[in-house]
Amino acid sequence: MRLNIALVLLMLGTPLVATAERTERPQDYAVTVPLTLSGEGPWYRMQLPMAAQLAARHADFRDLRLFNGEGERLAYSLIPGAERFAESQQRADLRLFPLHGPAGRRDAVPTLRVQRGDDGSIIELAEPAATAELLRGWLLDASATDFSLQRLYLEWQAESEGFQRFSIEASDDLDHWRPVGEGQVARLSFNGERIDKSEVELPTIRARYLRxxxxAPEQAANLSAASVSGTRSTAEPAALIWSAALQGQADEQGVIWTMPMALPLERVRIDIEQANSLAPVVLQGRRDSKAPWVPLANSVLYRLPGDGHELVQDQIELPSWPVSQLRLQVDSRGVGLGSSEPRMHLAMRATELLFLVRGSPPYQLALGREDAQAGSLPVTTLVPGFDAQRLVGMGQAVIAGQIAQAEVAPASTTAEPRFDWKRAGLWAVLLVGVGVLVLMALSVLRASRGRS
Structure with a gap:
């Protein structure tokens, strides 16, 4: 009986120990900065600056956390290098071609002979010689559009007022047609009032041609003009985020910059302080201080006069390989970059942070914990039904103030690991408890043998 009770206590106590070990507080992180929120929640987004990347202990932001005013962790997602989507409203006029067919045959689709240009636009549309005179519909050439069609505008005339109902089909090759739905325009007047409906909603389609x-009625209205409107969506790469100027250290082979960790840099900018400077350079990189140097780029940096203004080339594009050290070698045949050691700005693609607000402010961003485990949720878990367009309508978060710039120095490979007293104490409690249970079990076993 005692053994069963002890086992139950052990099973109940072990989760408590594990829970205590996972509890995190803002004080556990090297850097905490307050956030300012604007817009509509409860989800907010922000672009993490380069200062946050340099303050983190891990390049993948596994040591990033968010806390509310009560010290509780907030759920969040990270989207590295998230594309930015932009939408713009577009409108385009369409070319019109009448379609004729036999009277009394609503199911008969007019046949066509079409000549198209190299770009797919219609040059000529000829009716068969034996067609009847009844106007059955219209072919609209939308091959010049490069956006999704959402609304159709018609300028039309008919023999009498009333409703004009028609089917709408779409095609990309004039041979295969797919139904889109039905449209209706109307023109009514009574007692000095007038209703004129000439717009038709489309179900957001991409098509080169509309039919x-x-x-009803059987004869189509006469169209004098037609146009379509819609939305053009463009995806742009994530913005580059830049660091503050970093001072390098010169040695006999060039100037070296060291980052706290290996980062996938895409561009660097060198401060050229002196006018009339020109320097062919070679930029090398390596993942850590023990790896060999690898050439990343050859370039010519300059600051020269030209055509009434100054010409400056101070940026170098990189292949996005993770590097923790950069070395700049200047060709001595140029005039150099000035007397002082050059300073460098680093750039990489921004990471988008999304988080769900709960509790009261102030909300804080925390960074800088070596033993932290990844805490980011999949974005589809954080935001059910997520798609990239939803980013546009989310509230915005910004860092209030500045993140202290990390001291850019190589990590020590000989430093002794810090002893975690909190974790050691928890394990000690667990081991003592297990020992007590073992002693109790042995006591019960001896007592049972004595009775037997």
């Missing part, structure tokens, strides 16, 4: 076939 309108009249359902």
């Amino acid at each position: 309108l076939l009249w359902l």
